[in-house]
Amino acid sequence: MTTIEKTAQSTMHVLNETHNPSLKSWVISANNSSCDFPIQNLPFAIFKQKGSEEAFRGGVAIGDQIIDLAALANKKHFKGKVQEALVACAKDQLNDFMAMGKLAWSELRSALSKALTEGAAEQAVIADCLISQNNAVYALPCNIGDYTDFYTSINHATSVGKKFRPDNPLLPNYKWIPIGYHGRSSSIDVSGQTFKRPKGQTKAPTAEVPSFGPCKRLDYELEIGIFIGSGNVLGEPVSINNAEDHVFGICLFNDWSARDIQGWEYQPLGPFLSKSFASTISPWIVTTEALAPYRKKWTRDQADPQPMPYLESELNRDVGSFDIQLQVLLETEKMRAQSQAAVQLSQSNFQDSYWTVAQMVAHHTVNGCNLKPGDMFGSGTQSGPNPEEAGSLLELSNAGSEPISLPNGETRTFLEDGDNVIMKGWCQKEGAARIGFGEVSATILPAE
Amino acid sequence: MTTIEKTAQSTMHVLNETHNPSLKSWVISANNSSCDFPIQNLPFAIFKQKGSEEAFRGGVAIGDQIIDLAALANKKHFKGKVQEALVACAKDQLNDFMAMGKLAWSELRSALSKALTEGAAEQAVIADCLISQNNAVYALPCNIGDYTDFYTSINHATSVGKKFRPDNPLLPNYKWIPIGYHGRSSSIDVSGQTFKRPKGQTKAPTAEVPSFGPCKRLDYELEIGIFIGSGNVLGEPVSINNAEDHVFGICLFNDWSARDIQGWEYQPLGPFLSKSFASTISPWIVTTEALAPYRKKWTRDQADPQPMPYLESELNRDVGSFDIQLQVLLETEKMRAQSQAAVQLSQSNFQDSYWTVAQMVAHHTVNGCNLKPGDMFGSGTQSGPNPEEAGSLLELSNAGSEPISLPNGETRTFLEDGDNVIMKGWCQKEGAARIGFGEVSATILPAE
Numbered sequence: 001m002t003t004i005e006k007t008a009q010s011t012m013h014v015l016n017e018t019h020n021p022s023l024k025s026w027v028i029s030a031n032n033s034s035c036d037f038p039i040q041n042l043p044f045a046i047f048k049q050k051g052s053e054e055a056f057r058g059g060v061a062i063g064d065q066i067i068d069l070a071a072l073a074n075k076k077h078f079k080g081k082v083q084e085a086l087v088a089c090a091k092d093q094l095n096d097f098m099a100m101g102k103l104a105w106s107e108l109r110s111a112l113s114k115a116l117t118e119g120a121a122e123q124a125v126i127a128d129c130l131i132s133q134n135n136a137v138y139a140l141p142c143n144i145g146d147y148t149d150f151y152t153s154i155n156h157a158t159s160v161g162k163k164f165r166p167d168n169p170l171l172p173n174y175k176w177i178p179i180g181y182h183g184r185s186s187s188i189d190v191s192g193q194t195f196k197r198p199k200g201q202t203k204a205p206t207a208e209v210p211s212f213g214p215c216k217r218l219d220y221e222l223e224i225g226i227f228i229g230s231g232n233v234l235g236e237p238v239s240i241n242n243a244e245d246h247v248f249g250i251c252l253f254n255d256w257s258a259r260d261i262q263g264w265e266y267q268p269l270g271p272f273l274s275k276s277f278a279s280t281i282s283p284w285i286v287t288t289e290a291l292a293p294y295r296k297k298w299t300r301d302q303a304d305p306q307p308m309p310y311l312e313s314e315l316n317r318d319v320g321s322f323d324i325q326l327q328v329l330l331e332t333e334k335m336r337a338q339s340q341a342a343v344q345l346s347q348s349n350f351q352d353s354y355w356t357v358a359q360m361v362a363h364h365t366v367n368g369c370n371l372k373p374g375d376m377f378g379s380g381t382q383s384g385p386n387p388e389e390a391g392s393l394l395e396l397s398n399a400g401s402e403p404i405s406l407p408n409g410e411t412r413t414f415l416e417d418g419d420n421v422i423m424k425g426w427c428q429k430e431g432a433a434r435i436g437f438g439e440v441s442a443t444i445l446p447a448e
Numbered sequence: 449m450t451t452i453e454k455t456a457q458s459t460m461h462v463l464n465e466t467h468n469p470s471l472k473s474w475v476i477s478a479n480n481s482s483c484d485f486p487i488q489n490l491p492f493a494i495f496k497q498k499g500s501e502e503a504f505r506g507g508v509a510i511g512d513q514i515i516d517l518a519a520l521a522n523k524k525h526f527k528g529k530v531q532e533a534l535v536a537c538a539k540d541q542l543n544d545f546m547a548m549g550k551l552a553w554s555e556l557r558s559a560l561s562k563a564l565t566e567g568a569a570e571q572a573v574i575a576d577c578l579i580s581q582n583n584a585v586y587a588l589p590c591n592i593g594d595y596t597d598f599y600t601s602i603n604h605a606t607s608v609g610k611k612f613r614p615d616n617p618l619l620p621n622y623k624w625i626p627i628g629y630h631g632r633s634s635s636i637d638v639s640g641q642t643f644k645r646p647k648g649q650t651k652a653p654t655a656e657v658p659s660f661g662p663c664k665r666l667d668y669e670l671e672i673g674i675f676i677g678s679g680n681v682l683g684e685p686v687s688i689n690n691a692e693d694h695v696f697g698i699c700l701f702n703d704w705s706a707r708d709i710q711g712w713e714y715q716p717l718g719p720f721l722s723k724s725f726a727s728t729i730s731p732w733i734v735t736t737e738a739l740a741p742y743r744k745k746w747t748r749d750q751a752d753p754q755p756m757p758y759l760e761s762e763l764n765r766d767v768g769s770f771d772i773q774l775q776v777l778l779e780t781e782k783m784r785a786q787s788q789a790a791v792q793l794s795q796s797n798f799q800d801s802y803w804t805v806a807q808m809v810a811h812h813t814v815n816g817c818n819l820k821p822g823d824m825f826g827s828g829t830q831s832g833p834n835p836e837e838a839g840s841l842l843e844l845s846n847a848g849s850e851p852i853s854l855p856n857g858e859t860r861t862f863l864e865d866g867d868n869v870i871m872k873g874w875c876q877k878e879g880a881a882r883i884g885f886g887e888v889s890a891t892i893l894p895a896e
Contacts, residue, residue, distance in 0.1 A: 145593070146634050151717060164716065171715050176658050177649055181717035182630040182724070186594050186818050187682055196683045198815035201625055201756065210624050212756050234635055234726070235644045235896075261815065267619050268612065269599060269629035270718020276630070276817040278682070308649065308660050367646035367709070369724040370634050448683075 010244035012288040013295045013319040018113040021433045025116045026123050029063030036426060036436020037061040039116050042109055043284040044094055047136040056139045058089030061284055062116055064133050071129040082111045094142045098229040098248045099373035106289060138190050138283035142374035147188060148364060149255060149378035150180040154354040156383035156391060163399045175305050178355040178363045183378065184276035190283050191440040197417060197447040198277035202260040210264055214447035217259035217400060218415045222328050222391030222423055224350055225253035225281050226357055226377040234370040240313045243361035244288060246371065252282035252423045252440040255378050259394055282440035293432035295319035296351050310366050311359045320356035325349050326382055326425050332410055333418030342422050343407055348384035348391055417446040458692035460736040461743045461767040466561040469881045473564045474571050477511030484874060484884020485509040487564050490557055491732040492542060495584040504587045506537030509732055510564055512581050519577040530559045542590045546677040546696045547821035553696065554737060586638050586731035590822035595636060596812060597703060597826035598628040602802040604831035604839060611847045623753050626803040626811045631826065632724035639730050639888040645865060645895040646725035650708040658712055662895035665707035665848060666863040670776050670839030670871055672798055673701035673729050674805055674825040682818040688761045691809035692736060694819065700730035700871045700888040703826050707842055730888035741880035743767035744799050758814050759807045768804035773797050774830055774873050780858055781866030790870055791855055796832035796839055865894040
């Protein structure tokens with residue numbers, strides 16, 4: 001199933017006609033400048049209609065609609081690789097489509113872009129396959145075989161490090177290695193997830209022995225999720241120069257964390273039950289190709305160690321970073337009861353990441369580890385350089401010592417039952433279309 | 449796909465007619481007292497005939513033969529749940545069979561036991577489905593969704609802890625928590641695996657900065673692999689009393705480790721690339737039911753903390769441990785060239801584990817984490833109480849400072865290219881049939 005592509009250099013950053021900001025769609029809702037899903041975006045999800053007995057299948061967002069890719073495949077309007085891609089997208093997971101590789105992803109994107117453009121001859125064919133996003137429910141976009149969580153925000157690593165290891169916040173390996181660890185894939189679910197507050201062992205610093213009970217320091221983590229498209233064979237590392245050809249796309253990711261459970265369990269082998277009770281992703285995967293207008297230079301401070309050769313390339317220096325704005329909002333039970341809008345807790349940007357997506361891929365495979373289509377990376381909590389830009393409550397409340405005041409008079413150190421955490425992400429600038437990620441939201445239920 | 453079983457108490461330890469040591473099979477090779485696969489064992493694998501274009505499918509070992517379960521399903525000789533189980537076993541992975549739950553596993557075992565017994569009416573039907581193990585190649589027994597590695601040998605944890613943290617070998621949480629961490633499932637392969645020595649970042653204690661190159665401290669880890677059969681729903685912990693009903697069976701497991709890569713990367717989030725380059729399992733899964741005669745009391749020293757209630761039960765005290773003898777052998781390239789037999793490096797026993805399988809399951813799910821059919825646990829390196837019973841070279845060579853002398857004049861601190869590491873496991877005692885695990889072997893290729 002895995003397609004290996006050996007290109008000299010990744011081309012995911014190259015602009016083409018699909019990125020043209022002046023493109024307009026005959027799907028009118030897509031032309032609103034605040035829309036997350038204009039014709040330049042075209043993200044993928046797995047969906048079905050609410051309350052229906054239909055099978056889940058692939059869809060592409062356009063404005064407030066979804067193109068039902070199974071219905072479109074059935075029309076047999078398209079030919080060749082585009083039709084093959086549609087057939088792959090008609091399944092209840094996108095793994096097979098992801099495995100087809102970047103040429104297939106790009107050809108389907110190009111064909112849909114043309115067919116959705118104002119005046120396209122294909123309007124009638126596509127219009128017949130549109131379903132309103134209001135009527136949709138989503139499933140995981142793919143079977144996530146392995147999930148790896150990185151730790152790429154140096155701002156987060158430093159401020160969290162202070163709380164776990166006050167004397168030694170940033171460990172000596174941080175600036176050399178894109179630190180990551182294996183995560184639990186079974187407990188990843190899609191936006192809308194509800195989950196019970198986890199129980200577990202914790203030990204207060206002053207306690208003689210640990211105790212057992214519901215987590216008292218439940219937190220979110222503002223991350224992005226990175227989906228592997230085409231994989232690599234065990235024993236064959238992916239070079240940094242073509243790393244991004246293996247990356248299908250990006251979603252929003254809330255990597256819930258039980259800080260008190262983590263503090264007691266994580267030595268010496270890393271976080272375990274503090275992470276595996278729930279992790280939530282947004283339904284839409286924005287393709288790496290769609291993000292091409294939002295690539296930025298990646299730089300490293302001269303005073304810092306420069307990357308080892310396997311983590312270094314001109315391409316990565318030139319366009320390695322992604323300018324993705326990220327936001328966390330909180331809606332408490334009280335706010336819901338009083339129909340108050342969710343309030344923003346913080347904003348940050350993925351471009352502040354110390355390590356790039358290409359470096360994550362190159363590092364992950366340098367030992368020969370094989371990536372498979374549908375594998376997911378978490379970026380690690382993305383905290384900006386300023387304290388108010390932190391991507392977790394651990395940071396915002398200074399480990400629970402400084403409660404945050406909410407506009408309605410409530411306060412928070414960590415999350416409470418009934419809290420709904422919402423994360424949004426988007427790319428926006430002059431001269432390019434807005435590329436939105438939609439949102440990921442999930443709600444905490446009381447422990448049993 | 450997942451079947452949830454809510455029994456008051458696990459019954460996997462209960463003896464029945466299939467365990468009767470006096471049973472003999474009409475497959476004569478199964479009646480040899482040194483055979484790993486007598487009629488009392490009946491382990492499962494996924495296999496096909498060497499060099500054939502056939503699909504992989506399920507098989508059960510008997511003596512030196514394999515019952516081709518796809519062929520047997522096609523015969524439609526059996527009815528009801530047994531036939532349903534055979535149909536599930538006819539696929540190229542055992543996940544669906546595992547998901548059917550303990551009643552299905554047990555009924556198929558019982559039916560095969562009867563059909564293989566001397567004088568059985570089914571002899572002709574089964575005989576028609578036998579394939580010699582000499583003609584078989586194996587694949588992974590199932591799609592391993594998530595792999596978790598535990599750290600259950602206190603002897604291993606203490607002696608390894610000394611090398612990484614001389615001042616603090618056994619961390620304060622060890623005797624409270626069955627410590628585990630998420631592992632990489634994509635790089636798990638079946639016995640016979642060859643893999644290139646991994647490359648990566650390492651840093652000598654005296655070096656200013658890290659360097660990059662092939663691992664210099666490549667090691668094996670003598671573990672068992674534990675396969676989850678029926679899963680649990682996210683948010684619904686499995687109680688220790690019925691934990692074993694979720695355990696399909698056990699195999700041998702070599703969790704290769706790059707000690708120098710691990711030493712530099714593992715803080716603060718645990719081992720990552722030091723583990724994900726290769727992990728090797730034996731092809732045959734011995735069912736928990738087959739191991740019933742080899743259950744032992746699990747005890748804990750009065751001076752140690754007693755387990756928290758979710759890790760404690762009378763059943764676990766009575767029969768929580770498994771008496772499984774484990775052995776590591778090394779065959780170097782030189783030995784192969786000179787047709788010398790592999791030499792034993794150490795032996796240990798899984799009954800020395802500080803934590804039981806039931807405790808691993810109860811702990812893993814206590815936060816609500818969902819296990820799925822086919823998920824695998826590693827037991828962690830099983831080192832016995834005496835230094836010569838250590839399950840890794842890190843321990844046997846005292847972190848590389850005391851080379852081991854091999855009978856042919858070679859020495860080893862860590863593994864060298866061309867080394868083939870072989871692990872064997874078996875249960876044996878008076879009054880019960882020998883239950884063997886076969887072996888897991890894999891060979892190290894030079895770094896590229």
